[in-house]
Amino acid sequence: MIEVPHPGEFLAEELECRGWSQRDLAYILGVSEQGITQIVNGRRGISPEMAKALGDAFDVNPEFFTNLQKAYDLSRAKEPDPGIARRAQFQSVYPIREMIRRGWLEDTDVPMLEGQLMRFFHTNDISSIPHLAHAAKKKSYDVDTPEQLAWLYRVRQISSEIVVPRYSKKALEEVIKDQLPALMTDPEEVRHVPRLLAECGIRFAIVEHLDKTHIDGVCFWDSGQPVVAMTTRFDRIDNFWFVLWHELTHVLNEDGKKKGTRERVDANLKYEISDDLPPEEKRANKAAADACVPIREMDSFYARKAPYISEKDVLGFARRIKRHPGIVVGQLQYRMDRYNWLPKYKVAVRKFIAQSAVMDGWGNPAPVSL
Missing domain, CATH: 1.10.260.40 (lambda repressor-like DNA-binding domains)
Incomplete structure (x- = not known):
């Protein structure tokens, strides 16, 4: 100088x-x-x-x-720590500080951090980590944002340590037909979901979403085994069941199983069946809505009762179709565009699923090796 x-x-x-x-x-x-x-x-x-x-x-x-x-x-002035520029580069692309806070990475010096990032993203070359070498783009239904990708790789990391038997489509069809619907009347019954899915050969986990991702869930295939993960970012019974049925529809249809298919997270899921959605997403949305509240039943109920639907009407309808009222309220709120209507029935379920599911987030990282 x-x-x-x-x-x-x-x-x-x-x-x-x-x-x-x-x-x-x-x-x-x-x-x-x-x-x-x-x-x-x-x-x-x-x-x-x-x-x-x-x-x-x-x-x-x-x-x-x-x-x-x-x-x-x-x-x-003293020369700055040479790691500052490198940490700034990482943080400008990925939420490194948040990943450290959640226990996804350890807070170490830059060379060790680079090694952790390569392990996390399954590469031997730091420059091969997606988005580090170019600006990120955002596209609907694609895993394009760095935050979404980080969440997806955390799911991969966790699911790789979940042991389940070989996947059986027949077993899943039986669970979907008989056992899962029976759980939809009582919020506490969601605790049985992880066990039932594991018996079908599905790796299931709940991973808290990262800010700016708006992720609800994901389904992908790992060596022929389906992986389903959810965020429960909306901790409500209606959202839980809709997202779960959406992802299980992807499993049944083997969406994303074909070799070379890119994983896609499901973000901002709604009851809509819009022409703007990819075909597999339209199918999954329709199947999920029908599984939560049979569409023909809902159409008939809505045609008879709207726009003056009483709480008593909802409770009677929910009993008849054997669903928790909160699941019915969720779909009616969407149809009426009145999200503050009968909110007391949209009860939280995360505390119940936490009793049996592999959980990561909310201050408690999943016990996996870094």
Whole structure:
């Protein structure tokens, strides 16, 4: 680095050119001669107030002196930790600090952090980690954002340590037909879901979503075994069952199983069956809505009762179709676009699923190796 002289050297040269002594300058500025001597000898810097005073004395812009002082101070500053730029690069792409807080990574020096990131993203080359080398894009129904990708790889990490038997589509069809519907009348019954799915050969986990991801769930295939993960970011009985049925429909249809197919997380799931959705998402939404509340039943009920649907009507309808009222309320709220209607029935279920599911988040990381 180029040696930058102390501003006092310029001050001494200027005094010599003008034929002024340090005592003369002290008189002009109205300060002690000792203060001027300390600046000239390099033992004191030029403060902003002194810069303004010297500007008036020498008839120059005060910034001239402040710039001299800044240049000198910067040249004398210690070189920063070389890891700062690297950590900034990582944090600008992935939520590294949040991943550390959640126990996905350990808080270590940069070389160790790079090693952890390569293990986390299953690569031997740090430059091969997606998004580190280019700006991220955002596309609907694609795992394109770094936050979504980090969440997906955490699911992969957790699911790889869940042991289940070989997947049986027949077993899943039987569970879907008889056992899962029987659990939909009581919020506490969701605790049986992980066991039933495991018996079918499905790895199931609940992983808290990262900010900005809006992820509800995902289904992908790992060596022929389906993996289903949910975030329960909306801790409500209606949302839990809709997302679960959505992902199980992907499993039944073997969406994403074909080799080379890219994983896609499901974000911002709704009851809609829009033409804008990919075909597999439309199928999954329709099947999930029908599994929660049979569509023909809902259409008939809505046609007879809307727009003046009473709480008593909802409770009677829920009993008849053997569903918790909160599941019915969730679909009716969407149809009526009234999300504050009968909210008391949309009860929380995460505390019940936590009794049996592999959970990651909310202050407790899943017990997996880093």
